[in-house]
Amino acid sequence: MKKALPYMIFLLLFFWHMVLYAQDRFPRPEFESGHVYPTNQMPTPRAPGWEHLDVIVLIGALIMTTWLALKKRSRQGLIWMSVFSLAYFGFYRQGCICAVGSVQNVSLALFNTGYSIPITALLFFIIPLLFALAYGRVFCAGVCPLGAIQELTGIKPVKLPKSVEMILAFVPFIYLAIAILFASTNSQFLICRYDPFVGIFRLDAPYTMIIFGALLLFSGIFVNRPYCRFLCPYGVLLNIFSRFAGKHLTITPAECTNCRLCEEVCPYDAIIPSDTEQQREEPQKSRKRFILYFLMVPLFAVAGAVLLYNLAPALSGANNTVRLAREIRTEKKTGIESELKDVAAFKESGKTELELFSEEELIIERFRNGSPWAGAFLGISFGIGMISLTIRSKRSEYKPHQGKCYSCGRCFKYCPIKVKA
Amino acid sequence: MKEGKNKYQSRRDFVRIAGKLIVTVPLIIIPVFLAKKTSASGYVWQIDPLKCTQCGQCKTNCILTPSASKCVHAFRMCGYCDLCGGYLRQGVKTISTGAENQLCPTGAITRKFVEEPYFEYTINEELCDGCAKCVKGCGDFGNGSLYMQIRHDRCVNCNECSIARTCPSNAISRIPANIAYLAKDKR
Numbered sequence: 001m002k003k004a005l006p007y008m009i010f011l012l013l014f015f016w017h018m019v020l021y022a023q024d025r026f027p028r029p030e031f032e033s034g035h036v037y038p039t040n041q042m043p044t045p046r047a048p049g050w051e052h053l054d055v056i057v058l059i060g061a062l063i064m065t066t067w068l069a070l071k072k073r074s075r076q077g078l079i080w081m082s083v084f085s086l087a088y089f090g091f092y093r094q095g096c097i098c099a100v101g102s103v104q105n106v107s108l109a110l111f112n113t114g115y116s117i118p119i120t121a122l123l124f125f126i127i128p129l130l131f132a133l134a135y136g137r138v139f140c141a142g143v144c145p146l147g148a149i150q151e152l153t154g155i156k157p158v159k160l161p162k163s164v165e166m167i168l169a170f171v172p173f174i175y176l177a178i179a180i181l182f183a184s185t186n187s188q189f190l191i192c193r194y195d196p197f198v199g200i201f202r203l204d205a206p207y208t209m210i211i212f213g214a215l216l217l218f219s220g221i222f223v224n225r226p227y228c229r230f231l232c233p234y235g236v237l238l239n240i241f242s243r244f245a246g247k248h249l250t251i252t253p254a255e256c257t258n259c260r261l262c263e264e265v266c267p268y269d270a271i272i273p274s275d276t277e278q279q280r281e282e283p284q285k286s287r288k289r290f291i292l293y294f295l296m297v298p299l300f301a302v303a304g305a306v307l308l309y310n311l312a313p314a315l316s317g318a319n320n321t322v323r324l325a326r327e328i329r330t331e332k333k334t335g336i337e338s339e340l341k342d343v344a345a346f347k348e349s350g351k352t353e354l355e356l357f358s359e360e361e362l363i364i365e366r367f368r369n370g371s372p373w374a375g376a377f378l379g380i381s382f383g384i385g386m387i388s389l390t391i392r393s394k395r396s397e398y399k400p401h402q403g404k405c406y407s408c409g410r411c412f413k414y415c416p417i418k419v420k421a
Numbered sequence: 422m423k424e425g426k427n428k429y430q431s432r433r434d435f436v437r438i439a440g441k442l443i444v445t446v447p448l449i450i451i452p453v454f455l456a457k458k459t460s461a462s463g464y465v466w467q468i469d470p471l472k473c474t475q476c477g478q479c480k481t482n483c484i485l486t487p488s489a490s491k492c493v494h495a496f497r498m499c500g501y502c503d504l505c506g507g508y509l510r511q512g513v514k515t516i517s518t519g520a521e522n523q524l525c526p527t528g529a530i531t532r533k534f535v536e537e538p539y540f541e542y543t544i545n546e547e548l549c550d551g552c553a554k555c556v557k558g559c560g561d562f563g564n565g566s567l568y569m570q571i572r573h574d575r576c577v578n579c580n581e582c583s584i585a586r587t588c589p590s591n592a593i594s595r596i597p598a599n600i601a602y603l604a605k606d607k608r
Contacts, residue, residue: 024564026500033536037496038543043574045465045598094577101580106451109458115595117455118463121580126452133445189581202577204486241448244441320591345474345589393433 051120054093058127058143061085065142065407066135069249075409081142082151090145095198099124099139100146100234101191103176104183111184111370128234132241136248139238140228141407146197147228151408153217154224157267165269166385168230173381176233177308177374178315185366187319191233224267228406239403249400249407253419256397262414263398270404271411274395290390297383304379305372312367319367325360328353464595466582470568470605472592475557479569480550482584488551489575490584492529492544495606498566501539506562507555508532508542524558526550546572568605 061081068077089098097105097118102125109117128139140147160168179190192198196213199205205213220226228235242248251262251271258274265271308315316322324342331338346356400411468479468490479490504516508530513522518532529548533541544567551569559567571593585593596603 026502026564029501029539035535042602045573045601048463096579109455116458116460119459119461188586192581241444341476342589348474
């Protein structure tokens with residue numbers, strides 16, 4: 001023991017030295033020539049003032065679009081507004097931050113303690129919704145860069161069959177529910193990842209996204225605004241809010257004469273025809289249908305909740321930690337070493353597998369807590385959609401459907417009634 | 422008849438007002454709830470050099486080409502070695518500035534003689550494409566004075582950093598914009 005003591009002291013000192021100078025394998029030089037260390041020039045990020053300017057531009061653009069759509073009734077003006085928004089929010093600001101993606105920032109901030117939301121993201125989320133509540137979807141008409149690029153390329157509108165349109169219109173609801181679930185569990189920002197046009201704004205993206213964006217734009221020549229109608233998750237919120245809009249764009253500047261000239265012009269199927277001449281279903285029958293669907297709403301909600309609750313483990317695969325834990329588990333089971341860089345990084349990090357697995361459990365638990373709500377939302381939306389099929393109100397005029405109408409103003413010129421200012 | 426119409430009208434109004442209330446409430450609650458959690462300065466993405474495993478994904482996974490992440494040299498940590506693990510390829514026969522000996526694929530590192538036996542290595546940011554080969558070399562054989570940072574003159578500050586999404590070591594995270602860089606030699 002006594003003999004070993006000096007060695008032990010030496011070893012102790014040696015290891016202590018290693019701990020202290022873990023980084024410095026080579027001693028730092030002592031220059032004799034008086035050489036001074038150069039300094040790194042690190043560029044500072046964009047000043048926050050510019051981001052506040054974005055909010056001001058957003059508000060200004062919204063006010064301008066509202067005026068053009070509701071008061072001035074100028075399709076030309078709305079097109080110029082789209083050009084401006086495409087240039088500013090799209091190509092100059094490169095599509096970030098946008099209101100569509102801000103949904104995720106809000107849900108991440110709501111359900112995670114570590115993240116504080118930039119004030120711009122919050123305002124980009126709230127302000128267009130407020131405008132929708134007051135004046136309809138004016139944000140879509142001329143402010144959203146994603147909408148603008150599609151509005152400007154949609155030159156040869158073709159109408160889709162009503163059934164196809166209705167089925168596809170449910171996709172954004174699913175997209176929104178899943179995106180909020182992923183964002184609130186801090187897994188990933190799905191909407192930003194699959195934003196088809198941001199690559200075009202930046203003129204740089206993975207080629208798959210460029211192809212996706214180009215295909216959407218190409219199909220958008222005929223099926224106008226495909227992203228807005230069949231994908232946009234923020235559009236779901238705007239749709240809901242706009243239904244309760246105080247004021248909304250009207251097709252005619254005065255009173256509708258039921259001339260039917262505007263009937264076929266809306267590429268989004270957002271014009272509700274007047275039904276003075278249409279056959280009506282028996283009131284008894286439609287009332288029964290209404291009650292049936294009404295009672296089915298909770299059923300749909302429960303069904304959606306159960307479905308998504310059971311899908312939670314599969315959905316949690318979107319989380320990097322869960323994916324890593326699964327990879328490690330397969331590695332242990334099969335004995336084949338994983339090729340993933342994540343696994344290599346994990347082994348280097350010194351975290352134990354137990355820690356990782358408990359973390360995974362926690363994340364799956366969060367998914368299990370969140371997914372029933374997403375499912376219930378989907379079920380209720382589906383139920384309300386079904387109910388709306390049964391409701392038929394008497395109408396003696398042609399009106400835009402407040403949820404579906406993008407306030408694009410295509411119908412203005414078809415109305416023969418002109419009011420001189 | 423007239424009465425009947427009024428009845429429908431008032432029911433419709435009721436649904437309308439109720440719906441309006443239902444959607445307005447969250448619109449008021451969310452900002453109030455989040456008011457405490459907002460930050461005026463905003464966030465930027467940055468690489469934590471202590472977590473980084475130099476996998477090289479920064480080069481390929483950034484939405485920009487070339488990537489916004491580039492190599493930075495912490496001169497105060499550097500050993501100013503002649504045989505530099507970040508500059509020279511492994512197993513070179515001669516220590517020289519010949520292109521065949523350089524580790525950097527774009528020749529972005531310049532080697533300058535300072536005094537016997539020290540050499541200074543500086544990075545030309547114009548040429549650096551963020552492949553992190555030199556960072557790995559320096560970390561494996563040297564003092565680890567080379568490290569990756571996201572340059573904010575290039576970074577467009579995406580809402581979700583596409584490198585962060587795939588970073589195997591979760592080294593990229595949002596940091597307050599007034600900090601902006603996680604310099605290795607200042608900690």
